[in-house]
Amino acid sequence: MSLLVAFEISMLLTTVCAVLLAGWLLWQGKKQPAMPALAGFAGMMALWCAGHIAILQQWHAPGIMLVLANPLMPMFFLHFAVQFVGFGRQHSRLLRYWPRLKWPLYGLTLLLILLSWYGHGGTVVATAGFAGFFVFTGIGWLNLAYTVLLGVAAHLVLYLGWLRHSGNKRRSIVAMFLAGGWGLLLATSFIFPSLGLAWYPYPMLLLPSYLLLLVYGVVRYQLLAINAFANKALLWLGMLLLVLALMALVSAMLGQFGMQALAAVPASQLWLYSVLLLLLSALCYQPLAALARRLIYPGVQLSDTLLAHWREQLLQADSWPALAQQASELLSVQLRQQVRVQLPQASSADSDSGLRLVCQRDGSGWHYQLSGWHDVTPGYRLQGDVFAALLQSNCRILEQSLKLADAERKRLDQQHLVELGALSAAMAHELRNPLNIISMASASTSADTRQHIQQQLKRADRLIADLLSYAGQLQLHCTEVPLKALVQSVIQQQDWQGVQCELAIDEALNLHADSYRLQQVLVNLLDNALAFCRNQAAATIRLEASGNAAAVILRVHNNGPAIPQSQQADLFQPFVSKRAGGSGLGLAIVRRIASAHGASVRHRDDLGWPVSFELVFPHSGAVVAANLQDTH
Template sequence: MLLRITMGVSLLETLLLVGVLLAWADRVAGGRVLAAFLAAFGLWVVGNELPNWWGPSSETLALHLLATAPLTSAVFFHFCVVFCRAPLDRRWIGAGYALGAVAVVASQVLLPARFLDHPDIGRLAVAQPAAIIPSASWVILGTAGVAVLIHALMRRRREEGGPARAQVAAVTASCLWGLICIGGYAIALLDWPIYPFPLLALPLYPLMLVYGILRYGVFVANAWAGRALVWTLLLAVGVAIVGLMPLLLPFESRWLNGLAVAAGCLALNGPVRRFVQRLIYPGGEVSAQDIAAWRVELARSDSFDTLSATASQLLTARVGVPTRVWIDDTDIDTDTDTDASSRTRATPSPGPSTRLSSAAESENAASAARVPSPSWQTFESAPPPHPAQEQQPELRLHRHHGLWTSTWTGWEAAPPGPRQAAELFASALIDAARDVAQAQAAAIRERERQVQARLAELGALAATVAHDIRNPLNIIGMAVAMAPADTRQEVGTQVARIAHLASDLLDYAKPWKLQPGRFDLTALARTLARREPGVRLSPAWPDTLWVERLDPRRLEQALVNLIENARGASAEGCVIDIDIDASHVHLHVCDNGSGVPQDLRDRLFEPFASRSSGGTGLGLAIVARVAQAHQGRVALTDRAPWRTCFSLELPR
């Protein structure tokens, strides 16, 4: 009877695990193939137990079910190849299925087994001589699958390590466990005078196989495993108490037995739960040495990219589940004005641990970074999502009014041990993020100081040069007053050009103070299109677009410089296009000219980097300074079907 119950439990839990795997198929490499293997394993259990459940009349059907064993081994081999990402050609998988299919067909025809009575097992399937073909095939395929696992385990020991290696080790260990369990049938077939006790451990095989994979990617699986283990241990405690009560009491009392069981389970509930948490998540307790080691590792990061990558590795190693760390260093402060704001669009950067980073920093980032770190922010209390929709655990750091805070997603099912470790880790990470922000803000301030110093020197030089140039220009203009008309025209053109250069030089070098106001950006663009020849607006422009944080005079100056640059490159003129999102306006001035030479692209917005015909070499540099003053940016972009596009990004 005990063996019948054991096999029934194995079948039931196998079917349940098939459903779990199908729900989490996107979280496990080869998850659907593993579900198919477990379903085939369930058929094998049914084939062995059907005569014991329904009697001799079902033996023929049971033999047909057992004859599918070679195909089960083929599915197992397929799963091992996919799960381990083995460098095998797909033809090997096809060959495995072909071998399994041939063996299954032969077994279905020959039915090379029969059932005999066994005192412990009941009706036992015994192989006949014709079983050599299916037996050899499933042994070959099973051995091939285990060889793939062992090869992957050794390769990861040399190259990768971490959870991936632990998963492969768990699958390999579960296969060995399954082999030991099936050894119970060998005891019966060899007619040894002992009970086939290994079969009693068979229900653990599918549990070990599935949990060994899921525990490194799905927190809920660990929570379920923890609850199941707690109840199992408490049940064992209750059974032990019931067994010991007759030795402790001279009489039998159900009430006392029940009371003793309840008291024992209540008293041991806490210790058992803590033991299970340590067993499932070893290292849940965090020591001062752990925190100090975290701080040392995190302090080596000099940017938010490297900090997020290091934090992901440390937190993943600590909690045993792949965890992503996102750091958003954009200070969300709706009360600051444009000149003090450093908000830009947050875009994910590439890498193993993507962070959210701002595209620009301002001077007040240093003062924001000096604000003390807030206390730990608790895990989100949203109800656990459906298993198929559970997210990978993530830790997000972001700034709000200069304060660093933490939020969590995908941690709803995390037990207290990993939560506590993650909380303490987040505190260390916040300190490291604040240090990185301070270092970056200091570097920005130093660069800004150097820029301002250079501009001050250039401004003084430009004022002197402009003053010394304008007087000789006036003399030259008067000296040619009596010259022929063509001479006066040529001299006048060159004098105007020199005067324009002096004016641009003064404008670029002197300190700026924006005067933002509320105006219709569409109306400004239409005015430029009417005034400047060869300029047209794209259909993307709205009828009206009111903006409040832009200086209309400086914006017009930047657009005119871009238009003149495009008009000098293409006789067809240019088009002004626009994109609008929630926080920014993107203006694009595009033309079909000859394009920008590759050697100029990296220094295109530096003074005198490019000198178009009739230009001063400061037009694009002034555009870049206008964008920077508005906490925006300008860039050379690709925008089909145009050959050249300059994109100006400004805050709304």
């Protein structure tokens, strides 16, 4: 291969790479605002190399014009550098003045290019084995000086950015400086003929590497996808060099084995055939791999998009039952048949029939087991294994999240006790003494006045009791509590004043809880409901409970006015009263007692009632009846 052909191939490769990179960078411009300017830089490099190819093909006039358009290349790079360094910084002076300078600079650049064209700023001469090579003449030297000046300005902007930024952006700037030094070294040989030096421009043969290194240095820290592409590119480049070395060795040894016909084939042709074969293999690898997967694992529909969807959905689960349910739904939809997922902390039916995915933890970590999968196709089994590995990873993540949440809850509880314990004790001492004096003093007043005073004293005593209940440390004494009997005793203590009460709790339903604290919960919820229902037509409060293998669910409904959406976020916050005469601690006490039992409480408006409060007590010796009976 002659040096002339090598130069033409190098320019052609640079042109093709620059065009492809320009298109890709324009597409990435939707995500990175500085990328379109870098795409312009790549496009101008493609035109500059195309100008050299045109000169080699004896198209001197268009070739000279393309080469003299060289100043647009550093102009685009300066534009990119300003955006890359200043983007996202509102107080940047570069961003402040750049909009005023940008278009005048582009205009000046285009004007100089036009002057270079009309002033014959370049010509073609024969030198160093070239029948024609570009050299600067006359105003062309001003064109070159302006090009260098723009390049210096762009790198000065990058230096200022290096001083200001840190992290990946600073690393990108360093990579651009290194690539720029490499490009300067390669471009130096371009002006040899213009300086009267008849030297072959060997460095220009490596010009394709400059553009690739520059763009990769810019985007590798900004766009993670390019790193995966670079990883594959280096792999195929290594394979290409290995094939070339192997073919050189084979061609040298063919004559020793009597293969004279093959030995007579030029080494350049063997290399070309090998390169074409390798490129063909690279193009066919993905389709053939997909075909092989379809043949070996029929029905498999795994993709990066599907795996990302699985991962996103599993990460949304914030408890073991939620994770088990979410995983079961995702895998069942994918396989189009029911798959039950069992986790240690999430209860599940004990049936051994059907497909099951069991994920459990032992001393060495998390492990999974596919049960009942012996009759499924290899494709379904592969999908099950991939999903199980992903679920195993999510189990580790959820385990750590729950540990952190538990530690934070304990810290907040401790802080809560310290802050409010002292406050509640002080208030009980300071308030109850004067209240007792007022009570004794009211004995000498009239009957109506004494009754009014006693009612207000009872209210004050209730407020103090609520504060002590919320602030004090909870000591639970849990036993098996017949839930219906407990609820009935609480109902009998309330002043219903015409409000209808409905009860739907089975006689056989027991709850492992502290009966006194559970009564506090019911009293607070009923007091709250009665306060809003008494003035309603056909006022009704309904208490119902159900149980399963995982939990006992207790609900208190009422048909009072619905709670506005703006108030729902603060329902369980302390000292936020939603009714006249309330302490603002009723629902906060309910939540605290529920949390002490390991239960949860929440407000719901999707159960057919304007207002519903739902408590979910985790399974702990609950006895579940087959059906619920309604009692009015």
